[in-house]
Amino acid sequence: MVNLFDSITKHISFEKSTEARNYEAGSSPASGAPVHHASEASLDDIPIVDCLDFFGSSQCDDEKSTPQIVKSSLPTDANAHASRAPKRSAQSTSPENPISSDDYRQKHDIHATVLFAGDCDMKKKLKSRKARKRMHDGGASSVLSVPPCVPEFSALKQSGVPSTIIRNLARRDMTACTAVQAQAIPALLASLFNESLPMASLVCAPTGSGKTIAYLVPLSTFVVHMKEKNRSSEASTENAQGDALSALVVVPTRELAMQIERELLFLTDHLGIHCMRREKSKSQVAKQDILVSTPKRVLSLLDAGHIAPRHFRFCVFDEFDRLFDRESLEMHKQTLRILESIPKPRAIIGLFSATIPQKLEESFRKSYTMSYYRILVGGRVSPTSAVVQKLQYVRDEASKTDALRRLITAGFRAPMLIFVHTADRCEQFARGIETPSLRVAVLKSDMPENAKNLLLEQFRLGEIFILITTDLLARGMDFKDVGTVVNADIPLTAENYVHRIGRCGRAGGQGTAVTFFTDDDRVFVPAIVRMICSGGGDVEPYLRELKVPGAGKLKRARIALGKRHDLPV
The missing domain is CATH 3.40.50.300 (P-loop containing nucleotide triphosphate hydrolases)
Structure with missing residues (x-):
């Protein structure tokens, strides 16, 4: 039988993305540039090779059987990937024509409410019909309402976000919030500045929707305010002990932890915030501001006395469904122990994932017995439409x-x-x-x-x-x-x-x-x-x-x- 793969010569063609063209030319040409075929483009146009012979073929076939590999941007700078996020189209209306939070949620399929972990029926907690309506509508008049959406990052300055963070986001052309950012950031900031509100947020949004920035912005804001508070209060116990650690991000893998550390370095540039990196000594962890790690390493540091539960003042569990999945029994037990160690009710907790099945939330309710925000963008288990x-x-x-x-x-x-x-x-x-x-x-x-x-x-x-x-x-x-x-x-x-x-x-x-x-x-x-x-x-x-x-x-x-x-x- 003739092997199809040994009888075809492959031509390669590249379709450069907008970011790649901007990277090379320093301009913003219109999108939809034509595909450059290897036989037509110069060597400068093709950054890899002009012809790939994948399976050992030696003759060119007709164009019908020629495969096409379309490449995205290929910047040569090792750090270039940190600044090549695409420009986002504004998701909000102009100031002259503002959009209400209810309309924004309906437009972007955001379902946000407040739930009590110990009671599946919220109506039993709210006696009056009017109070129930305020809660489910997310109205600002109720203590148990979800904070309004903030479609633009620039508007977060009024909520206490340092202007440096907003400028760092603007360096990536990030001016408009994605749907999950527009709702989750205000919810976590509300918990930061008002302890009478729910201190936990359960957030589910599709992959690639910007969940990492959705929790890193309020987390970094919290750290900045904690550092200012410690500087102004020389008699504080933490300051006297030389402690700085106040925020924790728990993730299932080391690879994801390192990726989040890179995002933090970008987001907190010029803020003087220090993130615990893996190459640093364990004894130095309490002197850092943020720890990003797996459950096993967090417990190792906790058992060795390098950190203490008092450091868990702002905790995020990224990929929460994986961390809390009972099928991974060891990781589930480790995550549960960390969750139980968090000093409640004052600590802020964020739970983020692209998939949060109903059974998982019911299991979480048994471990967390206070009210919390639930924010769903789309469904509980839904693939990205892109x-x-x-x-x-x-x-x-x-x-x-x-x-x-x-x-x-x-x-x-x-x-x-x-x-x-x-x-x-x-x-x-x-x-x-x-x-x-x-x-x-x-x-x-x-x-x-x-x-x-x-x-x-x-x-x-x-x-x-x-x-x-x-x-x-x-x-x-x-x-x-x-x-x-x-x-x-x-x-x-x-x-x-x-x-x-x-x-x-x-x-x-x-x-x-x-x-x-x-x-x-x-x-x-x-x-x-x-x-x-x-x-x-x-x-x-x-x-x-x-x-x-x-x-x-x-x-x-x-x-x-x-x-x-x-x-x-």
Whole structure:
């Protein structure tokens, strides 16, 4: 049988994004620039190579079979990725035509209310019909109302946000808040300046919607005010002890912690705020202002006496559904212990994720017995609308490599992320598609930390076309230029699917997500079909008719995944 991949020569074409053109020319040309083909463009126009021979071909074929890789911006500066977020279109009206918070919430599908953790029925807590209406409408007249939305970052100065933070945001052309930022930032700031209000916020918004900035702005504001308070109060116990630590961000992976540290460095530039970095001595942690870490390391510092519960005055749990998931029992117990250590009711708590199922919130209510804000942008489990989602049937495991090679040959928007279940399968897929001219890399959890950091930086800068990894990178990681996500191994839950495909289509960009499934994967398909349809996508009619399996069948299918044969080499 003739191998299709060995008989085609690949031409590469690049479609430079607005950011790339601005980076090179220092201007802002109109979007929609034509695609530059390798045969037509000069070497200056093509930053990598003019022709990629992926699978060892030596002759050029007709244009019909020529794949197209569309590259995003490829700045050469290692720190350039920190300033290439796209300009955001204003989401608010002009000052002459202001929009009310209710209208803003309706326009951006924001559902915000106040809930009591110990009582599922809020109506029992509010006796009068008028009080209930004020609460559910988010009116400003009630103590139990959600603060109004703030569509512009410049307006946050009136809420106590330092002007330096607003200027740092403006350096990235971030002037208009996204929907989650417009509601979550005022909610957390309200808790900061008024202790009679709910001190916790449970926030759910789609991937790539700006949740990190939504909690880093109020967290940084809190730290600035705490530093000013300590300077003005020489007799304070914390100041006498030399303590500075007042804010904590808990995340499920070290990679996400390092990404958030970079965001903090940008956001708090010229503010004199210090973030605990991994290379610093553990004994110095209390002298830093902010700690970003995993639950295991936080508890290690707590048990060793380097930090104390009094330092947990502003705590954020990012990717909260992963941290609090009972299926990861060890991480769940660690997170629960940290949550119980927080000095309530005065501490401010933020819980953020792209997916917060109802059962997870009910579990949280058992651990947190006070009122809190609940902010939902869209649904509890909903994919981003910026991603084109596709389901592709493959005959068996051995066919996945061929399907992946055909996908690459047909053309894709680079860079590409490929998700698989295990580290061994990462290596197997890499051997199946790599050639000297195709830049493929593998990232696994057991790699040295320095090696992982280097790979991530190369992937961000476009030096790697295809990165094969596990769910290690499925949550929270912000790759603004990723154009394609391939689920070579099917996600096991709808939440996992949403987080995986959310690595593309971020910060106003577009992306494509392709999910392979075999006959053995059919039990997991209905959940993904539901996600695709909820995002406005389309699937084959027979897939819509698949029955949703029971919990027992799903459990048995997950166990069977470990018995599958490895890919042929």
